Amino acid sequence: MRNPPTLLSLAIDSAVINFCRISDLSFVPEHILLELFVRTLKAGKLNEKILKLFIATGKEEILSVIESLNIQHILVPVLPTLIIKDDEVDIVIGALQSDLTSFMEAWRPMFSRFHLIIVKDPDLKEELKVPGGFNLNLYTKSDMDKVVDSSSSTISFSGYSCRYFGYLMSRKKYIISIDDDCIPAKDSKGELIDAVAQHITNLTTPATPFFFNTLYDPFSEGTDFVRGYPFSLRSGVECGLSCGLWLNLADYDAPTQALKPSARNSRYVDAVLTVPARTMLPLSGINIAFNNELVGPTLLPAFRLAKEGKFRWETVEDIWTGMCAKVVCDHLRLGVKSGLPYVWRQERGNAVESLKKEWEGVQLMEEVVPFFQSVRLSEAAVTAEDCIAEIAASVKEQLGRSNPMFARAAENMVEWIKLWKQVRSL
């Protein structure tokens, strides 16, 4: 039989959880401080602020442990970065697999500071396994049914679309979302990449959609605007959307993946760039972040293939949503960034099997892309909601007759805006 925990041990656990309220550790005896430090580390809670608290104690043993582990202060670059608080961020995870243990443990060092929203795919029958030690809300089908009347609504949250329920329920300014088959990647020096921190940097530094900077993101450390870049455009605009990338399994469509089954992405490109205004891109929903206040309603579950599956290459919902978001960002003079951070995508599925389903998505893109390239919004559209309503009307008018799937997408977009406003009015 295990001994019950000591009072000291419980007190330390409680301190680790409530670190945000602690502003001084100098009164804590050294041996307790050491134990607290070790447990903080294990819990993945050591951040810049907490490290400073430990260093401020001046206790020799603590300082030598910090030194021996080679824990270093992160140099904060002098850039026009907004400082954001941890509680301004929601990390939204769509659970398409029932056991999230290895996924969550891999991300613990990056996720544990933030609030998480986990949304279980309503098609998933097994009970969800989520490890402890996270601050999270879990949403399942019953929560969806309370918000959306499935008898009258056309909106579906099944498969990858489950994450949109998390977007709907979040009240935070920034949302970060990563597929549950991805773990942290390593950079070219072999160091683990903090995808959350990089997304926050992307969202909180300006974007430059109106002129291309050949040295990529001028707000990255060690770079700047190249000679010839107009000064009047250097302050940039707010960033609405940050699209991260993937190492290992790249996000190819089923035909490409079937044709090149051994193709893996190993090229680490150390850059972020603003996708220029009026340029469309294939947004991949695998690893994204957005400013929920600015563009929240544009990330929506509107476009569902008849044979949509549970692998990314069997879906195009994120591609559609990405082009909606890009058109809205262009119209509202906001930026969309692409590049860092990378995540590591693990192997899943059989591309040849998926070919049956995915051809439909491939064919539809031939109509979808020219539509989004040419759609223009009126000056009356001043919010993301207005913009989506106008895009929905154009989809219905210009694409609706060619394929009933487009008409349904237009309906879903209108429905989504209603739902979005309704949830926010509660």
Added chain:
Amino acid sequence: MRNPPTLLSLAIDSAVINFCRISDLSFVPEHILLELFVRTLKAGKLNEKILKLFIATGKEEILSVIESLNIQHILVPVLPTLIIKDDEVDIVIGALQSDLTSFMEAWRPMFSRFHLIIVKDPDLKEELKVPGGFNLNLYTKSDMDKVVDSSSSTISFSGYSCRYFGYLMSRKKYIISIDDDCIPAKDSKGELIDAVAQHITNLTTPATPFFFNTLYDPFSEGTDFVRGYPFSLRSGVECGLSCGLWLNLADYDAPTQALKPSARNSRYVDAVLTVPARTMLPLSGINIAFNNELVGPTLLPAFRLAKEGKFRWETVEDIWTGMCAKVVCDHLRLGVKSGLPYVWRQERGNAVESLKKEWEGVQLMEEVVPFFQSVRLSEAAVTAEDCIAEIAASVKEQLGRSNPMFARAAENMVEWIKLWKQVRSL
């Protein structure tokens, strides 16, 4: 006194120079073969084809030397790359300094296979020092005077503009041009970068200006089009212009360089991308290549600051020319790529001193950029020459009144097209 060279030695020298005519080495005695191999290496002439000749001899000593030096075959990727011949390329160097020895020696391994055009800045008084062993044409002020009547022409080839005389005289399909203060850079693995080979790859693989690929150039080794990229756009278009980048001294303007005197670019971004259609960029003339048949006449010496100097940050001629080329490429449905290859820029000049001159360029960009962003060409413009004539007319009409410099630029553009046609009609 040195001994005169032996007949054998002279024969080997001659063989090195005339390797293109040799198709078999198997009859050469082994000790001569070894000497030939060493001299070929020293002359920087060992290429894939010559290496194969040596290997085909099957001589053990040769094979072991090749092995001991770890000389390896370059794997040619299976990509839609046009195979081009060495004699389709001109490397054009504008000489702004009189001693090109260290510049040329640094580039010998990359340059020696190709024909070079060296153009001496007409303002440079000292005699030009160029090392031997290159196949080159050297142009000086007297050559310019033969082609351009300086009493009637407004075109000036002084300073960085001297290279345009080389573009004018070249009859090759591809032109590569690198500033004489740059040497080969190293990639992130510490290997020397062959900027010439990378530029040729950029120019001979398709460009994709009509939709953004989040994994950068889909024709690079190990990458492809991302899910959602329309298949109808995947064949791409021809590439007109390849803009390389710079490590160490970045191409900032004088104010930025003066503000951050110690700023150096150390970020090696392993990517090439097509700059999207209708997106303007600040072309830097430091390290470029272009398809002379497609866009040759668009690289032109039109825009000269009143106080233009001999440092890059004192000029904007290349920025102007780059926007002309981009507008023409967009109109003719050609691509402009930016990214790899990097060159290493060495230190020169004093940015604070240059501030007096460069403010003018900085101010003018505020008018230049919106002009090029909005200029549209007629369907009647089907060649680069037509396009430049239309742009010149718009410059005169829309910008000409605000500053005499713009009116002069328009005149220079018209003049350049005349000159271009005249030289080609000889």
